[in-house]
Amino acid sequence: xxxxxxxxxxxxxxxxxxxxxxxxxxxxxxxxxxxxxxxxxxxxxxxxxxxxxxxxxxxxxxxxxxxxxxxxxxxxxxxxxxxxxxxxxxxxxxxxxxxxxxxxxxxxxxxxxxxxxxxxxxxxxxxxxxxxxxxxxxxxxxxxxxxxxxxxxxxxxxxxxxxxxxxxxxxxxxxxxxxxxxxxxxxxxxxxxxxxxxxxxxxxxxxxxxxxxxxxxxxxxxxxxxxxxxxxxxxxxxxxxxxxxxxxxxxxxxxxxxxxxxxxxxxxxxxxxxxxxxxxxxxxxxxxxxxxxxxxxxxxxxxxxxxxxxxxxxxxxxxxxxxxxxxxxxxxxxxxxxxxxxxxxxxxxxxxxxxxxxxxxxxxxxxxxxxxx
Numbered sequence: 001x002x003x004x005x006x007x008x009x010x011x012x013x014x015x016x017x018x019x020x021x022x023x024x025x026x027x028x029x030x031x032x033x034x035x036x037x038x039x040x041x042x043x044x045x046x047x048x049x050x051x052x053x054x055x056x057x058x059x060x061x062x063x064x065x066x067x068x069x070x071x072x073x074x075x076x077x078x079x080x081x082x083x084x085x086x087x088x089x090x091x092x093x094x095x096x097x098x099x100x101x102x103x104x105x106x107x108x109x110x111x112x113x114x115x116x117x118x119x120x121x122x123x124x125x126x127x128x129x130x131x132x133x134x135x136x137x138x139x140x141x142x143x144x145x146x147x148x149x150x151x152x153x154x155x156x157x158x159x160x161x162x163x164x165x166x167x168x169x170x171x172x173x174x175x176x177x178x179x180x181x182x183x184x185x186x187x188x189x190x191x192x193x194x195x196x197x198x199x200x201x202x203x204x205x206x207x208x209x210x211x212x213x214x215x216x217x218x219x220x221x222x223x224x225x226x227x228x229x230x231x232x233x234x235x236x237x238x239x240x241x242x243x244x245x246x247x248x249x250x251x252x253x254x255x256x257x258x259x260x261x262x263x264x265x266x267x268x269x270x271x272x273x274x275x276x277x278x279x280x281x282x283x284x285x286x287x288x289x290x291x292x293x294x295x296x297x298x299x300x301x302x303x304x305x306x307x308x309x310x311x312x313x314x315x316x317x318x319x320x321x322x323x324x325x326x327x328x329x330x331x332x333x334x335x336x337x338x339x340x341x342x343x344x345x346x347x348x349x350x351x352x353x354x355x356x357x358x359x360x361x362x363x364x365x366x367x368x369x370x371x372x373x
Contacts, residue, residue: 041088048081056085072156079156080128086160087121108227115223116169122216124159126209127180131155133201134187143190151183213273221270224278225263228285232260235292242299252295259288312339312352319366326369330362 042053049056060082063071072079131152135145158179162172188194235256239249262285269277316332316339323330338352356363 041084045081045084045088048084049077053085053088056081057089060085072153079153083124083156083160083163086163107230111223111227111230115220117163118216118219118223120159120162120173122212123176125212126205127176128152128155129205129208130201131180131183133204134183134197137197137201138187138190141191141193145190147186148183148190151179151186155179155183217270217273221267224270225267228263228266231289232256232263235296238296247299249299252292252299255288255292255295259285259292262288309339309342312342319363322369323366326366328366328369330359330366332359335359 045051045053045056051059056077059075060071063074072082075082131148135148135152138145138148155176158172158176162169162176165172184198187198191197239252239256242249242252262281265281266278266285269281313336316336319330320332335352335355338348338355342348342352
């Protein structure tokens with residue numbers, strides 16, 4: 001029984017810490033967003049091959065284990081179509097995962113992963129277009145582009161590896177950048193007119209990528225706002241639980257309203273496709289969340305502190321009642337006074353603990369009274 005009272009106090013602290021039920025999240029809109037992107041990719045594959053993604057997927061399965069460029073040659077299609085078919089499959093998996101997520105934190109992590117895939121896909125579209133257009137123009141000049149074609153195949157293979165990777169994605173991204181660098185250097189070595197050709201390619205790309213760029217930014221905005229809304233909904237849910245338990249959440253609600261007001265700033269930054277503004281707004285929002293979490297933690301601590309005091313009062317009362325039943329007497333007036341002071345000031349905890357320890361032999365005796373008598 002040595003240290004029993006201290007252990008009891010600790011157990012009271014643990015048992016009265018306020019736990020909140022996890023709020024379920026609505027997934028229908030999220031799934032709708034992902035479904036739309038899946039549909040877009042399916043249309044691209046059909047335009048390139050004349051086949052549905054399902055048909056492409058069935059054919060690709062026949063070449064299991066082979067890389068993208070090898071499969072593309074055997075199927076007689078552009079390697080990009082193979083990659084997009086795989087991207088389509090990954091998008092479907094994302095949709096299924098989102099439909100099954102109910103925990104806000106898990107949902108946020110999944111949506112952040114999704115945002116990264118949108119960025120990767122835009123970069124893939126951009127650089128595959130750049131390399132293919134460069135090769136087309138060099139072919140028109142009668143330049144041997146075999147080495148460049150091999151680098152494109154290597155790029156497609158590496159991009160598929162990025163899509164499938166669960167970890168070490170940044171290492172693969174670095175390898176993709178290295179392939180692009182090697183492509184540019186090789187193309188430059190093949191003709192003295194490379195700078196002129198590259199300028200023409202970039203001009204043509206600007207026109208062709210405009211729609212893809214806008215769609216990518218729109219998808220990124222949807223993800224960012226969805227993550228923002230999920231955090232706000234979870235916070236509001238927890239404040240409702242607090243309030244239902246008699247805790248004053250007026251200050252916390254005011255702070256949350258300030259955060260909610262910043263949603264329009266975030267949306268505008270994405271509409272303007274302004275990276276600098278997005279970074280600035282996100283920084284401000286993050287600082288507001290830090291302040292909110294600090295105040296939230298203090299509120300949790302205060303609510304738990306009050307419940308601990310109530311439990312200690314109940315414990316003291318039970319000890320007195322048991323002492324009476326056992327025919328013994330115990331004076332807990334000092335402890336009860338310190339509990340009252342502890343209610344107003346948590347710094348009284350050491351004094352309260354000391355007073356309880358001094359009474360420990362008597363309390364233990366009363367707790368054992370049924371055994372000893």
